[in-house]
Amino acid sequence: MSKSNISIKKIAELAGVSYPTVSRALRNEGRISEETRKRIVTIAREYGYTPNLTARGLVSKRSGALGLVVTRFSDPFHSDVAQKVEIEANRRGYSLFIASNETQDTDRELEIVRSFQGRNVEGIIVSSGREGPRYMQLFRETNIPIVTVNSHAADNSGHSVCHDDYGGGCAIVQHLIKRGYQNIVYLGNASAGKAQTDRQQAWRDTLKQHLLAPSIQIDSSEGRVQDGAAATEQLLSQHDQKLRRQRSAIWCFNDAMAFGALAVLHRHGFAISTDIGVAGFDDIDAAAFAIPALTTWHQPRQEMGAAAVQMLFNLIENPDAPPANTSMPGWLVVRHST
Amino acid sequence: MSKSNISIKKIAELAGVSYPTVSRALRNEGRISEETRKRIVTIAREYGYTPNLTARGLVSKRSGALGLVVTRFSDPFHSDVAQKVEIEANRRGYSLFIASNETQDTDRELEIVRSFQGRNVEGIIVSSGREGPRYMQLFRETNIPIVTVNSHAADNSGHSVCHDDYGGGCAIVQHLIKRGYQNIVYLGNASAGKAQTDRQQAWRDTLKQHLLAPSIQIDSSEGRVQDGAAATEQLLSQHDQKLRRQRSAIWCFNDAMAFGALAVLHRHGFAISTDIGVAGFDDIDAAAFAIPALTTWHQPRQEMGAAAVQMLFNLIENPDAPPANTSMPGWLVVRHST
C-alpha cells in the first residue's frame, strides 16, 4: 500500500550490498564494518526508511504489540489504567492494540481476545472484564499471557491485579456509621459484576455487624453521573419520609454517581452532611472539587495499571510463572460530604 | 510464539489437501467444492484455527488496522472521539492501534505516526495533535491517509475535522454580556494550541465589539479540574476587589476547569449566577449536574469522531480525494450558572 515504502532490498541495491547486510546494519547487530554501516544508515535515512514491523514480527515471532480490552473509554478507571499501560508499553518499545466491549458481553470479550491473538500480540490485559477462568486455558493453548485488572468475573484464578472492594466498602460504611448516620442507602451499579457484589456485601455485612437494619438499595444500569442522578430521584420519590425521619447517608457505587446524587439532593434543598451524607468510591480527580468535597475510597487506578503491565511483561519473559493475584491497597478519604 | 497456533499448512495436511485450498476454503473464496470446504472448515474449527493477520497483512498489503493518536486518555474529548473511532473501526472489521502523546510534543507525535506507518496501518487519526502541514506530505509519501480531529496546529490544510471554537467562544461571551455581566474573565489552557488562541481571540473580539474593556486572563497549564481550581484561587487572590466591584463572570476553557472554578468560588462564599457567573466549554455529561448546572457550549465530540473515521475510510477507498476540512457545528447550552 505504501508508495515509497522503501524496503531493505532497495537500500541494499543502492548501497551495493546484499540485503541481510542492510538488515544487520540497521539493527546494529555487530559484525559489520563501521564504514558500510554508516553508508547504509545514511541511505536509509535519506530515503526515509521505516522497518516493516509486520514482516519483522512474522519471522522473529515477536510482534512487539500488546492488546488491551476495556469496557468504556470514558470511565476514569479505564482511562487511568489504559494510560499507564500505554506509557509502559511504549517505554519498552511496544505498540498497543485497544478494543472496547461496551456491551459487557462475555462472548464479545473473548472474540476481542482472540482477534488480538490472531494479531500475534505478545500479551493481553483485560480491564474490568467478565470472563475469568477461560483465560488460563487460552494462555496455555496459545502461549500468549493474559492479565486481568479489576476482573468482574466471579472466579478469577489466573494472573490478575485487583483491589479489595469488600474491605473498601466496609471502611466506607463504618465511617458513615461512626459519623452518626443511621440509615445508610446504597446506590449500586448493576453492570459492575464482582465489584458490585463485593461492595453490596460489604454494605450488608457492616450494617448487620453494627446491628443496623438493612436499608434501601437501588441499582442503576451503568454508573455514570446521570445514572446516579436518576437513582437518587427514584430514591427521593419513593423513600422521602424515611430519609427525613432518620439521619441518612447515601453511599454510591462510584464518584460519578455520587456527583449525580449531590446535584439532585442540592436541587431538592437538602443540606449535604447535615441533612444527609453522601459518599462515593474511586477518588477521581474531581472528587476533591465536588460541592461539598466528596468523601470517598481511594482506588489506586494508575498503580493497578502499572502492576498489570509489570505482571504481563514478567509473564512474557517467564511464561511458566505460577498464577498470581496481586491485590492493591486503597484508603479512605474523608472530606466534607459526610 | 503461540503454541497451538495451528497453521493453514497443518490443516491442509489433516484434510489431505494442499494449503492454498485451505486458504480458499477459509476465506469463502468461491471455486471450491462445497464438500471439501465443509470438511476443512470443520477441522479448522476443531483445532481452533485463527488466521495469522500478520502474515495475511504482509502479502495482501491490507493490515486491517488503523492508528489513533491522542494526547491524554482521561480527557473527555479524547475518550469520546476514541470510543467512536473504535466502534466504527470494529464494525468494519478493523483493529485499532492507540498511542498517547502526553508530552504534547510535535516530534513525539510524528514518531508515533511513523511507528504506525511501520505497522502498515491503513489509516491514521490524530486527535488534538500539534502537527499539521507535514501530514499531507507524509500521506503523499506513504500513501497512508491521515485525518486530524480538532487539530491544534496553526496551519492545518490537510484532511481534517474541526469545530468552530471562535464562533462558540463568541456565542458564550455574548450570552454573558446579555446576562448583564460587565467584567468577563477568561481562564485559559496554555497547552491547547489553536483551541486556546481561537477562544481567547473570540473573547477579546466580542468584548471589544460590545465596547467592554478587556478583562483578566489567567492561563492554566493543562485544563483539568485542579487547574481550573488553581487558576480561580489565583484570580481571587489577585483581583478580589475588581470581581466584587463589577458584576463579573468567569468563562473557562472547558467544563473540567469550570468545575474547579465552581468549587473554589463556593468555598469562598460566592453565590453563583447572582454574585458571579461561570461558564464552561464542551458540555460533558457531568455539566448538567454541576452545582449549579453549568452553562456551556456543546461540542459534538462523538460526531466529530464519527466524521473523522468516515473521512478516513473514504480516503482509504479513494486516496486521491482532495483535502477537505469538515467543521462540525456546536451550540450554546444555557443552564443555571450564569
Next chain:
DNA sequence: CTGTTAGCGCCTTCAA
C-alpha cells in the same frame, strides 16, 4: 565482515 540460502504464514498467479 559479508553474501547465500531458507523460511515465517499467507495469498495469488498460473497450470493442470
Next chain:
DNA sequence: TTGAAGGCGCTAACAG
C-alpha cells in the same frame, strides 16, 4: 475444482 510455484519484507542460520 484443485495443486504447484513464487513472493510479501524481513531475520536467522550458515558459508565464505
